[in-house]
Amino acid sequence: MKFPKSPAPDVLIIGGGVIGASIAYHLSAKGVKNILVIEKGSGYGGGSTSKATGGFRAQFGSEINIKLSLLSRKKLLEFEDEHGISPGFLQYGYLFLAQNENELAKLKAANEIQVTCGLTEAEILTAGEIFKLNPHINTDVITGGSFCNTDGFISPMQILDGYIKSAKRNGVVFQNDTQVTGFDVLNGRIQSVTTTKGIINPGYAVNAAGAWAGKLAELAGLELPVKPLKRQVALISEKNILPVNLPMTIWVDNSFHFRMRDKQLILLMPEEPENKMPFNYDAESSWLKKVSAVAMDRIPAMRNCSIDTAGSWAGSYEMSPDEHVIIGKAPGIENFYLANGSSGHGVMHSPAIGQLLAEIITDGSASAINIHALRAERFAEGNPVKQIEFF
Numbered sequence: 001m002k003f004p005k006s007p008a009p010d011v012l013i014i015g016g017g018v019i020g021a022s023i024a025y026h027l028s029a030k031g032v033k034n035i036l037v038i039e040k041g042s043g044y045g046g047g048s049t050s051k052a053t054g055g056f057r058a059q060f061g062s063e064i065n066i067k068l069s070l071l072s073r074k075k076l077l078e079f080e081d082e083h084g085i086s087p088g089f090l091q092y093g094y095l096f097l098a099q100n101e102n103e104l105a106k107l108k109a110a111n112e113i114q115v116t117c118g119l120t121e122a123e124i125l126t127a128g129e130i131f132k133l134n135p136h137i138n139t140d141v142i143t144g145g146s147f148c149n150t151d152g153f154i155s156p157m158q159i160l161d162g163y164i165k166s167a168k169r170n171g172v173v174f175q176n177d178t179q180v181t182g183f184d185v186l187n188g189r190i191q192s193v194t195t196t197k198g199i200i201n202p203g204y205a206v207n208a209a210g211a212w213a214g215k216l217a218e219l220a221g222l223e224l225p226v227k228p229l230k231r232q233v234a235l236i237s238e239k240n241i242l243p244v245n246l247p248m249t250i251w252v253d254n255s256f257h258f259r260m261r262d263k264q265l266i267l268l269m270p271e272e273p274e275n276k277m278p279f280n281y282d283a284e285s286s287w288l289k290k291v292s293a294v295a296m297d298r299i300p301a302m303r304n305c306s307i308d309t310a311g312s313w314a315g316s317y318e319m320s321p322d323e324h325v326i327i328g329k330a331p332g333i334e335n336f337y338l339a340n341g342s343s344g345h346g347v348m349h350s351p352a353i354g355q356l357l358a359e360i361i362t363d364g365s366a367s368a369i370n371i372h373a374l375r376a377e378r379f380a381e382g383n384p385v386k387q388i389e390f391f
């Protein structure tokens with residue numbers, strides 16, 4: 001079968017979610033004129049972006065993730081002025097809870113890294129201070145915790161909308177219902193990309209395919225260690241059961257956490273799903289029962305509430321082996337770039353990722369942050385990013 005050839009873009013971005021749109025905008029802002037974004041879905045953000053719960057934090061256990069958050073936070077605070085659309089950034093904070101000294105020690109060790117990186121507002125709290133901050137939880141076995149008042153919540157689809165509209169104003173072309181089916185790679189360069197709508201001959205190509213990034217890379221003969229992971233969200237039927245300005249509240253022991261979103265409580269707890277199909281987006285009844293039981297024990301107001309089974313949902317994280325993003329040039333293919341494996345942090349870090357990859361493509365290196373630690377080659381070299389794991 002012969003496919004029609006499309007005009008050759010300078011940069012082809014594969015994936016129309018928030019990371020792809022951010023890269024497109026930041027490239028266009030640096031003067032790149034001929035940019036094409038293709039998306040396999042019928043709309044934009046239909047993959048993981050629309051299913052994200054919209055948390056934002058700088059409280060991480062690795063220096064590089066903290067720096068990505070700080071750059072993204074700066075850009076989110078400037079977002080409405082730059083794009084004319086609010087990113088929905090509400091700085092209600094993130095509150096981590098420890099139930100023993102071992103868990104609290106992890107939070108303290110991570111806090112030292114955070115403060116060193118400039119997140120000086122992050123602090124360690126006593127159990128009494130935690131109860132004053134969030135009096136709606138069972139604090140019987142809380143030893144202490146950590147809190148950052150500049151963490152909070154964002155609106156994934158508003159951020160996507162802002163980047164798409166600004167990119168279009170700068171001349172970026174977006175084309176949906178277009179799936180990549182193959183790459184022609186010769187002498188370490190992508191010569192052409194075959195899609196369901198024709199053949200594209202880009203100067204550069206960017207993998208921004210999210211949870212589908214590993215499969216896309218395989219089409220180019222590249223082994224990219226990014227795999228999809230199903231994550232589920234429970235929605236509570238009743239409205240206004242807790243104040244809307246409560247911080248995201250997270251227990252270190254099992255990563256159970258909750259927040260108010262659009263006047264309703266949502267519950268999250270990472271568990272291995274029964275359905276191993278990564279793109280099955282049904283919230284499983286067994287998981288809903290389990291997370292509900294935990295919530296009733298830890299949030300007294302939950303005891304008179306019910307789960308909205310139909311309104312609960314699931315989405316896919318794009319996981320890398322060390323749970324950190326892979327960003328930069330693809331090994332062995334000089335005109336193929338990667339922005340993959342954010343491991344649940346893609347929306348919150350999308351402003352930073354877009355800027356950094358645009359700098360790499362146009363200038364040869366990122367200037368805002370030293371991101372050598374995030375190179376794709378780190379896994380083959382045996383140098384994964386190390387972190388203090390508390391969430």
